[in-house]
Amino acid sequence: MLYSSLKKRSLIAILTIAFSSFAFSADIARTLRTNSQDNNDPDNFLEVGLGAGAFIGSSLKDADGKAAGLGVNLSASYNWKGFFIDVFAETGEPIIIGYNAYNNDVWSFDVVLGTTGEGVSEDTDNRFIGLNERESSSMLGGRLTGYFGENILQVSLKHDVKGRSKGTVASALLGRNWQYRNWNFHGLVGLYLSDAKFNDYYLGVTAEESAITGLEVYDGKTSVTFNSSLGVTYPISENWIYRATVSFGSDFGKKDSSLFEKKRSFYTGISNSISYVF
């Protein structure tokens, strides 16, 4: 079996790979998966599932940049009078709190506050002992979503208001869904921009850190990465769904950091899961 030849990986890496559904190209992924159209969104939900995934790409810890594994996934969304909170709901950040400030039949605008995952720390790998810990950022901004039949366009702009990175990120996503009998397919392509401050906080290595860790000095630069995914969702019953996703994207502008043990220009991954929807 494919997985048996791969090394055992950290739980965090496995969970990220198998169950975040490759969140780099997310945000509108859930809307696409549920085949929503014309600015319809699913109501509140809670999902618990079991999945498997495999990934090849750049890695902070592993020399070969490959990972595979099984794990449990959880995602939820709660909406109340325009306010919403999404937890691991196929969004770029693990948790997003937002408010739907405007919408009509075509356009919708949300004010969103999301937290990024934490960056590297001494606990991540022995190579990082002596490195200043990178903490999560609180990204406040807006996202504008346009619904054009089966196509969805979303642009977003967020700034770190917690002040740790003082960075800004932006994204432009274009997705489409289509249905073949009860199989719901979706395709998604996106461009993600992270400014130099954001990348420098998470991926930069100062001269002081370099002197302690031996890692090469690196100044974060503005990066633009390409991300894409192709997925299918099938309703097994009223409460059970099956999902499969193949993802592909680039790591240009980020992989050059000396924090990466394995540098790859592109990543690719596949994930499968069966989830119970409450």
Place this chain on the structure above:
Amino acid sequence: MILNTKYKTFIVSPLYFTLIFVTLMWASSVYSAADNQHNIGLHITPQRCVALRQGQTCYQEVTFHWHQSQKGNYCLVELSTMDVLQCWQQTQSGKFEWDFQSSESQDFALRNQDKTENLAMTNITVSWVFKSSKRPKSSWKLF
């Protein structure tokens, strides 16, 4: 070690039990299917179609079985549109395979040809995983 007959019987018996159980289950399913076909009435299998999202078209290959006490000319009718799906001539029972495609549950009836009285009825229920609600159309909102 050689087992005596008593122990052999004891050890082998789970195998016999499994065989008997599987046979009974198979016989039960065959009887049940036959029973469905010969009961007076109209039956559909499967009777439920599950879509991913509310409002989405649901697809399901279904099979209708019907049986009546007397031979006659019968038709299978979809009741919301009154479309005639299939008719049979001078027969007492019938089977019809159909590709169900609808976003809503549908009722079906067996009728005497050219008559409106429903001799037997059944339905296909459409359900979904994710409820979908239309966001209200509005302008800019203040907190």
